[in-house]
Structures are given as structure tokens and as C-alpha cells.
Amino acid sequence: MTSPDALEAIAKEAADWRRQIHQQPELLFDLPKTAALVAEKLRAFGCDEVATGIAKSGVVGVIRGRLGAGRTVALRADMDALPMSEQTNLPYASKVPNMMHACGHDGHTAMMLATAKHLAATRDFAGTVVLIFQPAEEGGAGGRVMIEEGMLERFGIDEVYGMHNEPGRPVGSFATKPGPMMAAGDRFMITLNGRGGHAASPHETRDSVLACAHLVTAAQSIASRNTDPFDPVVVSLTHIAAGSPEALNVIPASVTLGGTIRTINPKTREDVEQRFRDIVANTARLFEVEAELDWRPGYPVTVNDPAMTQAAIAAASTVAGEANVDGNCAATMGAEDFSYMLEKRPGAIVWIGNGDSAGLHHPAYDFNDDAIIHGLRYWTTLVGQRLGSAA
Template structure:
């Protein structure tokens, strides 16, 4: 492994930044402190331009290379935390109750800051780097808001790159999947409007719990009996809420969850079937069922040519034996997909030590990944914006 020496020299600084951000996690569109740290660091590193407030709390930095080239490469990291009570036991654990960096966004932000410091010091490239620190990746539409507020009109990019830490892979292993790499996602909320009654006289009710539980079971047939086996889909009910007393049949129940998919025809089929099932159940029981299904993430599509370029750049850091193009698709989702719909690019996964999965209260990011990720970001810039004559 060949982490860039300049980055290795300030690896301890990256660890300190990451652990400070980790101790002060902020949810989407609330990343005021984090964004302030990012802007302060970028200015201290000598970044040419620092723009704050795009997409609410987003930050964009501009670094110009020593040549006069016109090509522009974007690098993106996300900054938000999750509404999780931390149980990691680390000395720098969250000091904000009910908030935790359980997905590694503190690491993503720090790796991009490390790349920014290196690139601002060396400027060994011909063109411009656009550093994008995005808010609200965790289902709140931070990428879409930045795009709506003119991200690429104000800061054009010819190509763009992102990355995610991966505790499920070996430390230092880098994987990039060409084409559809991560699932699109929809969230759904269903309200079963029944008729309440005394629990001792349930015949006077139209019990939304009985109806709702039957509906949850029926929705599993969307995957098992309506979807072609060659087109993967995940339909998960993650919330079922009803009732407030032992002796009351409630008048309503709410059901919520997510659908993950890779094919547009599959998500359209799933949405149609869910609506049909709800309508049928409502008719059968003589009640009303409201359905809200909304797209939250698009399918993340890596450009095949830029995937190869990203793997080659990563190989110069972690070794050719540790960087590869993968056929594995992830059922998780990532709103970097929205940026890739506008600008071609690629998204990689970087392995690190640890056995606790993402989005878990006990998750711990391995700080050894920080100089690796920063070096990969720096190398993709230097390889895609080579100096004339180099």
C-alpha cells in the first residue's frame, strides 16, 4: 500500500478532525457546526474559493491546478449523521443525544478534507477541482437540493467521484461496480382507517390491526409472486404503529417501510401492486386505506470508462491486487446517484477494519481508512487532470 507521503504526514490531523466531527454529529440540513469546520479548514489549507450555504448547509471549494486546463473534476463527500443513540464505547462518542455518525460520513468528510489539503499544497494537476461537501444524504434529499439550487450551473464538472467506507470488506480493498451499482429506493406510508371500539366488543369495530397485519403479509407476495427472479427487489415493512390502551380497539394503524430496486419496470409494478392490494383490502373491509409511495433515491449508475479510471487511480494507492471492478450490486442506496444522473462519474467502496455493520449503534470507523481515502481522491484528480508533458 502506497498512501501519498504528504497525506501520511498529516494522518494524525485527519484522525483528530474525524473524531471531533464524530463527537458532534448533526442530522441532515442541521450540519451547521460541521459545515463551519469544513469551510474553516478549506480556507486554512489555501483553497482558492470557499462557498457556503448551497443546499442549506452545503460547502463547495475550488482548487485550481498549476496548468491552464479547462477540465473540471468534482469530488463529493456527505456530512450528515443518523438519528441513532450511540453505543460504541469509544472515548469520542457522540455528545449530541440521539445523534450518531453510524454510517461513516464523518470519515467521508475528513477524507475529502485530506485530499483538499494535499491538492491545495501540491497543485500537481492541470485544471480545476470542485470539492462538494453535501448535507442530508440519509433520505432527506441533500443532493437534489444542491442540484435544484444550481450546483453544476455554478460549479460545472466534467466528471465526479465519491466514495463510501465498507466494514464488510477487507481493509484497503477498493471495489467499483460499473453500471447499476446501488439500488434505487422508495419510502412508503400507509394509513389504515378503521373503526375503533371497546376491546370487549370487537364486533363493533373494523379492526385496523387485523386489517393491517393481513396487508403486511399480502405485500410480501409482491416480491415472491409478482417479480421476475432475475430482477432483484427488496420490500421491507419497518414500522407498524397502532393503539394506545389495553382495552381499546384503535381506529387507525400506520405502516411504513422501503422498497429497493434496480429496474424501473419493477418499481412501477411494485407500486401498482401495493396500491391494488390496499384498495382491495379497503373494499373487502369497508374502510379507507391511504397510500403514499415516493421516490427517495435513484439507481446509482457508475460510468464504465470512469469506473476503470477510478480503479486504476485506487490501485496506485492500495496496489493492483486490492483494487478491482466488481460485479456486486448493493441493495443499499446513495443519493450521489442524483449527481451521477447529471455528470458522469463513479462511486467506490473502501474496506476497513471492524465487524459491526453500518447504521448500528455500535459501529466504529477505522481511522486507518482516512489517509487511504484521501490519497485515492487525490490520485483520481492527478490522473484525470494530468499536467501537460507529464
């Protein structure tokens, strides 16, 4: 049994790693500094194997237990940041313009490094732990690329677990649920091409702006009138571009608009896509403009395996106490590319409380270092319970 003081010391050290990563955010698959730091730490900890260059910048560490053969359990952390400017004024704020760790992947990586240090030093389990440090979670499907490059088979992974911080949930608490945990997230871009002209003579144009306005309104009818209200669907139009503020007397010839659609049910996902396509085509026909739809399929629904979810709840309850674990939390309409791993192997993802912080993807967000010790205890307890030892 590892002493609490020893874990606290590792967690404190991990906070320094986290802040170092935070100052040098990197995007998608281009993570040379972050990946190098992770690989260096894993080798220094004494991992049995450290593999680099998976999905370009992904890193995998392997630690074998000293208690004999057993299952291979994988733990996953994401490493990439977001293309946005930080507004925290923290002493360790991002040093890279227009890049910041606004989703807490720096914290996820630090907690996993802390776990690696502890497990490599103790090895009080039977079987193997595979530590996955993944690139490109933020829109690049790095998890899918790692799978396509054979990671699951290469390391003989039997089960896989993930963790994500949740602002607003108290530090030291956890949440998860069996079944659908996070939504599928598809994106789209539309170009409406009409005939521009003078704003004083709209009858001589084919007004793409008017068509756009109707399209935005009609798209909202998908969730309000075409789907079961107990079957979650979100349609969000988030981008519109047309014309020029310097030429307000000109009806532009074209408009571009885009957004995202979130669903939980796979059949609903198919139906909503078709309904959206019909609305785009018919709205364009109604206003005599041409529509070009670029449909961009996104991450699938993140589905927790029921048995593995109970394992995650058991570990979290051991660490935090049952009162601080919500084992049937509401699903979120956010999307996660951990979903690809859960399609291939049984596992589960949990939320870990980040306290009263700004929300994810907000310029004032910062991962709460006080959560590191709780994440470390969760990971080590989960390994102990799944592979036959105590943390």
C-alpha cells in the same frame, strides 16, 4: 511525487479532524458547526474559492492546477449524521443526545479535507478540482438540492466521483461496478381506518389490525410472485402502531404502518409502486376499512458511468493493487443521493473498506481511521490520472 511520509502526516491530522466532527454530529441541512469547520480548513489550505451556504449548509472548495487548463473534476463527501444514540463508549463519542455519525460521513469529510490540503499544496495537475461537501444525504436529498441551486453549472463540473465506506471489507481495499451500484429507495406510510370496539365482539367492528396483518403478508408477494427473481426487489414493513398495551380488550379503530421498497430497474420501480397501491386498496376493500397511502418517492438508482468506473478502478488499483480491488462487486439495495449527481454528470462511486466494524446505521458503528490514508491516496491518484499528473 509526494512522499508517503507527507501523506501519512496529513492522514494522521485528518483523524483528529474526524474525531472532532464525530463528537459534534449534526442532522440533515442543519450543519452549522461541521460546515464552519470545513470552510475554515479549506480557506486555511489556500483553496482558490470557498463557497458556503449551498443547500443551506453545503460547502464547495475549488483548487486550480498549476499545469494549465483542463477538465473540471468534482469529488463529493457527505457531512450529516443520523438521529440515533451512540453506543461505542469511545473517548470521542458523540456529545449530542440522539445524534451520531453512524454511517461514516465524519470519515468521508475528513478524507476529503485531507485531499484538499494535499491538492492545494501541490497543484500537480491540469484543470480544476471541485470539492463538494454535501449536507442531508440521510433522507434529505441534499445532493439534489445542490444541483437545483445550480452547483454543477456554477463550477463547470465535467465529472463527479464519490466514495463510501463499507464495513466488512478489509481496510485498504476497494470495490465498485459499472452500471447500477445502489438501489432506488422509496418509502410509504399507510393509515387503515376501521371501526373499533370491544375485543369480545369483533363482529361489530371493522378490524384494522386484521387488515394490517393481511396487508403485511400480501405486500411480500410483490417480490416473491410479481417480479423476476433475477430483478432485485425488497419490500420491508418496518413500522406498525395500533392500540394500547393498557387496553388489550379493545380493537383499535386505526392502524398506521410504514416501510421502504428498494428496486434496481426503473421500470420495475414503477410496476412495484402500482402493484403496492393495488394491494393496499384491495386489502382495505376486502376488510371494509379505509386506507390512506402516503407514498414518498426516494433516491433514484445510483448508476456508475462505465468509462468513469474504469477510471475509478484504475486509480484504486494503483493505490491498493489489483488483487485488492473488486471491479464488479454486487449491487446493494441501500440507496444514495449521489445518484442525483450521477444522473447529471458522468462519474462513479466506490466502496472503501472499513474493516471488521459494526454495520452502517448501527449504534456501535465507528469509522475506521486506518482507512483515511487509503482514501486520501485514492482521491489524489484519481485526480492525477484524470487531470494528467501523478499523485
